[in-house]
Amino acid sequence: MTLKQLTLEEYADFLQHQKDYSFLQTQEMAKLLTKKGMTVHPMALITDGQVKVAGLLYSMPMTGGLHMEINSGPVIADEAYLTDFYKGIQDFAKKNGALQLILKPYQTYQSFDGQGQPTSPEKPELISQLTSLGFQFDGLQTGYPGGEPDWHYVKDLSNLTQETLIASFSKKGKPLVKKTNSFGIKIRALKRHELSRFSKITAATSDRREYQDKPLDYYEDFYDSFGDKADFLMASINFQDYHGNLLDGQAKLQEKLALIQTDLDKIPNSRKKQNEHREISSQIETFTVRLAEAKDWMIQYGTEDIDLAASLFIYTPQEMVYLFSGSLTEFNKFYAPVALQEYAMRKALNLKIPFYNFLGIQGTFDGSDGVLRFKQNFNGSIVRKMGTFRYYPNPLKFKILQTIKKLLGR
Structure with a gap:
């Protein structure tokens, strides 16, 4: 030996x-x-x-x-x-x-469900194995000690397909993904010379959340080192296309409303049709507001594709990892980070990668961790490292x- x-x-x-x-x-x-x-x-x-x-x-x-x-x-x-x-x-x-x-x-000390309830016993023997050799232990912690998380949010993809992926999301996650997909968000992997766009978004996010971002040359070195085993993904939107999508969506709703009105003319006291009429009318009004916003954005941004959010994903044969990300708050209503997550999971399925690691959460389950709430939309589980x-x-x-x-x- x-x-x-x-x-x-x-x-x-x-x-x-x-x-x-x-x-x-x-x-x-x-x-x-x-x-x-x-x-x-x-x-x-x-x-x-x-x-x-x-x-x-x-x-x-x-x-x-x-x-x-x-x-x-x-x-x-x-x-x-x-x-x-x-x-x-x-x-x-x-x-x-x-x-x-x-x-x-990297060994898992304990496993939990997506809400933070234990699903396995602790493994104190993993700790004593090291402390008995003279290692000093920082202790089991929450948060991001030293800038790195000990708690990971994960999702098993091994039994999922492209057709069943969205159905596997949480009760809140399913309609959120559906709504996000209606915006016409575009996602593509950036080339090396485009990484300044990625860095611009992560820098804005780090300033907002008060943590230290990586410099551009780090992302460039990462790109060079990992090659096709990593994607710097950018989610963007074209407001002219978005406006066109809204017009199409509103037109379909108006057609649906006309059919409901025809039924109401025949049976005016139908509670079901009255409720449907009220709901569709409300949706049409929402589209009217969104169309007005889209016109303002078209005036401001013209025909350009506008960056909304960015994320770095890494692929190993057994695991896809969600590492760095950022988004622009002025475009929060488009839920671009949701679109990026769905895109990455679908690529993982195409590559037959069985496990998805969203990485860090605080390890506190009192509702204060916004990152956890976001990741819970995708209905995974939690592992705690030592x-x-x-x-x-x-x-x-x-x-x-x-x-x-x-x-x-x-």
Whole structure:
């Protein structure tokens, strides 16, 4: 049994035979980390010529040594060897000048339904496996500790088809998708030279929600590293087309109203027809208001396609991941993020990807998490990851350096 550093090609070959791993542990992510100036080590525990556990360990300089980390890993072929892998990584970190080693395992600590009710017991043994080796545990947390979520909203696509997808959404989600599809929103993947449009939307969203956005060059490096395994999707609308769609929709409603009126002329006391007449008349009035808005937008924007929202999706053989996104508040009424989600899920079905990961939610279920409410429209479930574990090969040196940094105000 030995811990060995693989080539990226050997590591990629190992991944091809695994069913459960994060995009953060792929060779594409290794390329991105390298572009960002980090050193990537594809580490593997091997016995009898077979890789039992492997993961991308990356390192970067910090005061007094190296910061080393495995994010959303390792990838486990045989759990019986996991402890040995952790010990090997500790030894590697110590021998190679690491001041701290961070682990963020991808294993699920507990599963929940879409409302946050537990559907499986907790797995405290996963935590004790690491703490018994000397790792310090940050604790089970909510929110986005360190900017990354421990709670993921997910959806199983394995038994769905293009025909049954919308039927699988929530009671609120089904009509929301139907309404969104009536607007004539266009969705397409951006080319590399168009990524400034993506960045413009995510920057506006980060300013509004007060979090730090990634710079444009990060998105460009991401595009270069992931290639066709990622889509920077843009949802846009043409207000002339939108106006035309509204006219068509209103005309159909007026035809329907005329038929109802004919029935009412024959049976004026029909409660059913009276109710239908009232409902269709109300819908026609809504279309009149929307047509007036569309005319104003046509004057303002002319014949151009106008960007509404953008999202980055990543594809692995077993999982589609919804990573970054943004939208413009002035166009909220078009629900463009909903259109992007449906588009991505349909592509996942075409690619036969069985699982969809919406990623982060707060992990609080008191109604305060707006991101959770949005994702619940698609009727998924929730998994909780363990969080962050820290190992200090030379704890005294680390403590002294941290004290010095505080004194210097760094």
